[in-house]
Amino acid sequence: MSLHQVEMWFFLPLMLLLYWAGSGRRVWQNAVLVLGGYFFYWTWDPRLVWVLALATGVDYLLGRWMGLAQGKPGHRKAALGLSLVYNLGQLAWFKYMGFFAHSFNDLMQGLGLSVSLPILQIALPLGLSYFTFGKLAYTIEVYYRRTPVCRSLLDFAAWVSFFPQLTAGPIVRPRQLLPQLEKGRRPHASLFAAGARAFLLGFLLKAYVADWLGPHMVAPVMDQPEGYGAGARWLALISYAVQIFGDFAGYSAMAIGLGRLFALELPENFNLPFLSQSMMEFWRRWHITLNTWLFDYLYGPLTMSRGWWRGRLDLGFLVVFGLCGLWHGAAWGFVLWGLLHAAALVVERRWGQFYKTLCRKDRAWVQRRRSWWYATVAWALTQLWFVLTLVPFRLHEPSALGGYLWGLLTATGDKLPPGLEGLRQWQHLAVIAAFLLLYHASERPLGKALWERFQASPLLLRGLVYGLVILYLFIFAPVSEGTFVYADF
């Protein structure tokens, strides 16, 4: 089941009806969420529902064990160890077994050895990476006593299987959702209104921006770049950046919106990443829940540990972002993408240190850093790097990757992507560009003021605007393939 597809219009009203029939009753509401979540999962692949059920049961029991083993550090450590082994093992089996076997076989072939591992065809359970990271956060937090043990299996299962975040996040920490699930919820008008607005925003990003750009601007050029000049290739690459943003930020906004319709608040996952002026800022704005997870549970413990790793910040970046790349998918292209981001963070950190020495010598450097041109250059470099790293993110074959990058500089050709053919296509491009500008302008003072004025305007005006947006989507949003790019990760 997909959040923006037709099935949601059958499923959601039924869920809301059942859920709010038990308003304020925790057990009823959580039972509805669990049943709905498992039904949602079942419609994706009926054969793999057990993966979700088993994963939920294992971490619930390990959490309870940790709770019962107060004063027995050995037991608590064993429980945490089991959780790590189970969750990472599950991830490795379903997601990476084929990748490692392929890589091993390629290596052996390269060395001229006739050793090979069997390649198993294993279906990847939906949202595995997301709920695995969520549950790992739970056992780690319980181990360090930052989160109380969840005593109710129903609450725990409702958290893990909450359907809006099941497909593609956000990665919800236990402390973000479990306390909300541990009490009954009552409907609230402002939450419903904000939920519907967030869902509409997400739908617009996914079903219009991403789903129009994909087939009209991105896929034709990036899949078969022959005949396209450097300009068309740059345009396709920039469009891909916007597509993937629309796809994933759109999904996240829809998930947040749906969460609010159930009076549950999910964490923000995107915060205008195209405004970032450094890669560090970028990662505070892009896939926020994954980034904070990696920094809290991997980078922090690694670089602040007592051992050899302590203080090796650059190496920490390489390891964490290499794994971040691997988290996105079992392909070396993703790993390269992660490492390129790590390299940028290393360069940025070193540049920051160097700049500090300049500032200490001459305070004029402080002013320079605050100037508009410094911000512009920093913004352009950050965005350029992000866009360029998307080439290995999409094209995993080394020859295709190299060819595309080289073509960005040298390709000649007069083919145009379908999105530039005809006035009607230009209309979509213009609307998408205007929408993205407005969307990002909402963070600037003028944009904030305008948004506030709109929010304070009469209900009739607001209703009319929302209605017109829905009308536009009905007429122009293409009926898509029904998948989210990030649902595959």
Place this chain on the structure above:
Amino acid sequence: MLALKTTKKIRSGRSLAILSAVVCLTVILGDVLLSWVSPVPGKIMEVEDGVEMLRQSDPDILVLGSSHTRSFLPMRQMIQERSGGELEMALVPVEWGIFTSYRWVLFHRLAPLIDERRDEEAVRPSLKRALLITTFYDACKVPHIGNVNLPARAWRWSDFWSDVAQSGLTRFNRNFLQNRWKALFPGSVLVQNRGHDRVSEDLIRAVRPLSAQQEQENHQERVRWATRNMEEQFQTCWHEPELEALEDILAFFQARQIEVTVVLFPLLPEIVSQKSKETTLARYAAFAHSLEGRPYVRVVEMTHDSPMVDGDFQADFDHLTPEANPKFSRWALENKLPWLLEAP
């Protein structure tokens, strides 16, 4: 991100209700206004209607096939009148169908009714003849269509759930839900046309109508495209699974001693080139005629020799207009299928 933040501007359920009502009214009003520019297509006869027609009757003749089957609706009336109510016909049109779709409909939706027995007695003993309405297109390998029409046009909820239980929600079975969703809003142009670009095209034409010359050029371009398409389908319109499905359909009727007539439906003369006649159409016709001589099988060729002219076809270059259907039915009944009025 501001647009995601909750605000206190909507404090009460009343405010929310007013806001929701204004949104709904805007959308409904927009829908009504747009339906003036781009009218909702009228309801057409579908598999479900055909199944119901069969369920309610004990027909002598069953007409199964693609959407062209609907052109036989006036013939149903004519047969009833001319036989003095003695003969009855039931029609099951499978929109966007190919042979595998007809087989599915026959085996899953029609067979239980054809074979239905009550107290050891056949409920519909009169069925002695069947017409299978086809064109060369029914033997095509159409990867982007496949038999995707089935969930949308022929499935019941039980078919949908059993498919979901087997393979989850897929692009294929989602078509069932799409159609159910559309059925909930039959009068809404926004729901009916979503994803088809029809509303935007009609809007543009309403604002900036095409000149007669542009209309003519567009028409010629479409004719060229359709002609080329038919010529090129020589490559793809010979798909073994479709031919096997046809064999299964014939075997089904033969096993029940029901005479089946394979009808090659007329094509729009304007798009049939000499090259198509010699390639795509010739091969299909030869194949169809090779079926003649089998027990309980007849073949009736109407592709080129019907009195249907270009103006009798709809703008989709495929279907006859509602006005042309009686003309077709009359001609077919009198010239090509006169034995339908005789006792089997």
